[in-house]
Amino acid sequence: MKEPRHWLAKKLTQAARRYLVGPEQRWIFERPSQDWSPPLIERTSLYLHVPFCRHFCPYCPYTKVPYQASLESPYTQAAMAEVDWWANTIGPAEITSIYIGGGTPTLALDSITSVLERVRERFHLSGDICIETNPADVNSEVIARLHEMGVALVSLGVESFQPRHLATLGRDYQPAVAERALSLLAESHFASVNADIMFALPGQTASEVTSDLEHAVQLGADQLTTYPLFTFPYTSVGKYLRLMSVRMPDLPTRREHYQAISRWCAGHGFERVSVWGFKRGGVPRYSSVTRDGYIGIGPGSGSHLPDGFVLNTFDLKGWEEAATNGRPAIALRMPFAGEMSGWWWLYWRFYDTRIPLDVIDAALGGDAVKARRWLKVIERVGLAARHDGFLELTEAGAFWLHLAQNYFALNYVNTLWTRARQEPWPKAVAI
Ligand code: SF4
Incomplete structure (x- = not known):
């Protein structure tokens, strides 16, 4: 990290994690040893990564290759073999x-x-299926296929209804395409339709953000996920923004947008379900990241296992070759030590903005006393308040957590993903 604030954020998170989780936790992803295999698991979630895009957005950090129909068959064979593995x-x-x-x-x-x-065939599927899609890709035939597959929740990457912001982001559709896609999804009887809306874009005003939220809801979205532009150093977004001669908003502007979003949602019957997400009514919650455990299928997908995190190789060909030959496609593993699993659980409860106090002891085990001490500090400084057995983040708490998430993503995910995309099978990555 060259920027001083990123360097400082990295040092602060390193000190905090050492103090909280303890020195026995090594923050290093390494090649799994030959004799390692995942433990038996009774219940888990599943993430399927489909790495194809027709158009590459310059800010996008995800693993992807340009779509070609000929890539589908080897991908399918490998993904099915990985399910078997x-x-x-x-x-x-x-x-x-x-x-x-x-x-x-x-x-x-x-x-x-x-x-x-x-x-x-191989597992017992008991829960909902959620899928992401892109406005340019939605039509009635796609929707019929999603229903045939049993998809219940759909998330549409709208990002903005303003042509100039879509242009800044390098999205390849006009607002009318996103409007049509969202209304088509909303009238198609899914259990829930989420719209992703970005804020703190260069030159964007708070009223433009809330007008995007309003428009998404008028078109039928019952969940809203709002997030700022993450500037992962390895994406081409920095170069792209310079080419467009635009500057990223400062912290006060970002805070103004965040507060405007919270106020708009509260005033329009949307409850907060995470630092970024809001939903209306009793629809099932759409979320990609808060599961307690999951297995990942596809290149670059991660898994959260009871004994640690693992990450598949990002290289499509390398992943296909390993998976179709019945070998694990896992490139890196970070085992858990001490109460790491419990701290990870607590991190995501912060993300939910609600921490159930009655399960702290069971989740944090030997570190429960330390965790409760820190929760008390957070409460005392006004970042959270107790309510019905939960510690709930205040608006200020949610804002600061969203910033911490931003730096967490930049520092950890960026370090890991940068190496993983440079080398298909890295030896070790310290985060
Ligand atoms: S943002 Fe979505 S559509 Fe754009 S390149 Fe990334 S994955 Fe593809």
Whole structure:
């Protein structure tokens, strides 16, 4: 990290994690040893990564390749073989939810159909299936296929309804395309339709953000996920923004947008379900990241196992070769030590903005006293308040957590993903 504030954020998070989780936790991803295999698991979620896009957005950090129809068949064979590998190693677990992301998953619906069939054969699927899609990719045929597959929740990457912001982001559609896609999804009887809306874009005003939220809701979105532009150093976004002669907003502007979003949602019947997300009514919550455990299928997908995190190789060919030959496609693993699993659980409860106090002891074990001490500090400084057995983040707490998340993403995810995309099978990555 060259920027001083990123360097400082990195040092602060390193000190905090050492103090909280303890020195026995090594923050290093390494090649798994030959004799390692995942433990048996009774219940977990599943993430399927579909790495195809027709158009590359310059800010995008995800693993993807340009779509070609000829890539689908080898991808499908490898993904089905990887489902088999997981079933053979962790056992016929209950799959409590499936999240299909990318890339643009709806470019490869035949592949997804085959992979879901294999998941149903090898596991016990008990939960909802969520999928991401892109406005340019939604039509009535795609929607019919999603229903056939049993997809319940759909998330549409709208990002903005303003032509100049779509241009800044390098999105390849006009607002009318996003409007049509959202209303088509909203009238198609899914359990929930989420719209992703970006804020703190260069030159964007708070009223433009809330007008985007309003428009998404008028078109039928019942969940809203709002997020700022992450500037991952390895994406081309920095160069792209310089070419467009625009500057990123400063912290006060970002805070103004964040508060405007919270106020708008509270005033329009949307409850906060995470630092970034809001939903209306009793629809099932759409979320890609808050699951307690998951297995990942596809290049670059991660898994959160009871004994640690693992990450597949980012290299499409390397992943296909390993998976179709019945070998694990896992390039890196970071085992858990001490109460790391419990601290990870607590981190995501902060992300939910609600921490259930009655399960702290069970989740944090030997570190529960330390965790409670810190929760008390957070409460005392006004970042959280107790309510019905939960510690709930205040608006200020949610804002500061969203910033911490931003730096967490930049420092950890960027370090890991940068190396993983440079080398298909890195030896070790310290985060
Ligand atoms: S933002 Fe979405 S559509 Fe754009 S390149 Fe990334 S995965 Fe593809």
